Amino acid sequence: MAESIVKKHHTRNPFEIINERNAILIYAPLVDVRGFYQYFQRNHLIYIDENLPDNEKTFVCAHELGHMLMHQGENSVYMDTRTCFNTNKPEIEANTFAAELLIPDEIILENHNMTTEQLSRLLGYEKSLIDLRLKSYMSL
Template identity: 55%
Template sequence: MDIPNIVRTIVEKCETRNPFRIIEQLGVILIYYPLEGVNGFYQYFQRNNIIYIDDHLSEHEAFFVCAHELGHMLMHKKSNAMFLDSRSHLNTCKYEMEANRFAVNLLISDRDLREYLDYTTDQLSSLFGCSKKMIELRMKDFV
């Protein structure tokens, strides 16, 4: 799956990297709710795209979760990952990794990374407010 191209396409279409603005433009229903055990999830129900975000998350955390769930919506629309994970015990790691890649590619552009090429992974993690693991994941798609 060409995740950088999917990100590029949606950014060009919506003219923003802000996941909340993107889902608003796409007519996605956003629900903040006290979720237990998950930070958020995506649901396709009766031809509606719905993103749920735990209402206890910080603004920064909610931003990442929104981008992650947007990735599920664009790449895994027909898959109910929560159902797969909790009911069938299938490994959903691939879907989660793809959604994480989508989120960090959306939130951190190649231009952002070029500006800080001399930074270490730890410094980039601090600068962009994501885990070192997410920075490493983003660097794999850096052009």
């Protein structure tokens, strides 16, 4: 799904994609969550904690975009502030979408000799996101 979105919008930037899809992005001081997606009165709303570092805002935006595309009718808070990776199916799907959107195959191929930890430092994303992306890459 992520690759078809990239082809359609000609970008991997989740902020540009949600803007082109007329979603409403709201930065706010959130408590106990990094972000969440809501579908309300035919509007797509993505909330992101304004206090997050930029790389985390990008991940949260991509994650919530995944919810917007795959879980529109499930108005729930999806991001867990402590682990970021819950075990339920919608969370795994949104995390996988975010990883595939933000980390293209070319990056993995160009850096095939790096460890997960090195890729994490290079790209600025949590090691768990890199692990998830490598897992989806290996399943191709």
